[in-house]
Amino acid sequence: MLYFTFQSSRMIHVSNRRSLHYQHGAFTDLVFYTVVFLALMNSCRAQSEVIVPSQPVVSLVGEDVILPCHLDPVMNAFDITVEWARPDLNPRFVLLWRQGEELKTIKHPSFSGRTSVFIDELEKGNVSLKLSKVKVSDEGGYKCCLL
Template sequence: MLHVKDSLFQNFKFGAFTFLVFYSVIHSCRGESQVIGSSNPIVAQVGEGIILPCHLDPALNALDMTLEWVRPDLDPRFVFVWRDGVELKSKKHPSYQGRTSMFPDELEKGNISLKLSKVKISDEGKYRCFIPGLKKESYVQLVVGK
């Protein structure tokens, strides 16, 4: 038997296997999720609403995380910022005002996809889905047709 000397587990004895499994579970919950976008371009027509896919794998509750969708070629670059459970509209590029949203009910399941409505030709480009707290990112390419 392995005796754990940590104050949280004082006076508890774990078998070596149990302790290793517990240790692995703790370490897998420390931000080991990857941010997954789409390897294929997302194609939209002008005026359509589309979803730029992005999720955490394995899924983590992202509701209280800071989430950023940016277009690196814009200034300001922010398309959508989610912090402390709300959207920060003051950071958003003016051309995206009133056209972007997320799915708050899905954030708990690790879905951090961005909904973009009334697509414009100028929306075409490379979008970065980023979680600063995890230092993880993914890119999604949007192609817009007329």
């Protein structure tokens, strides 16, 4: 399982691998899960506060997960720049939305075809990221920023 948690003040990047043993009849399966802390480094837009959950978001490897992020007060984010990034990667962009479209050419290759925003929700201030087919390599600190 991958655990995604958030904090709103500063970046925290903690990696903690643990194993769980599950009993299935005569067999014991060893299952690895990854704890991932996702936090905002700084709010990049002064007009709205970026809001993220205080409880963990949990996903199994191979499933889709939504990393919630919205603006308060609500503002239309369709025509502004929304950046989802992993500062530890090069290039750092997980998704970059600018002027009504995603800029796919500067996205980190490991996220190609696996990230999206909810286009119909951007005008309501919902800038959440959908990450499809979660991989163990998705572990890391994520940044949601509006420019």
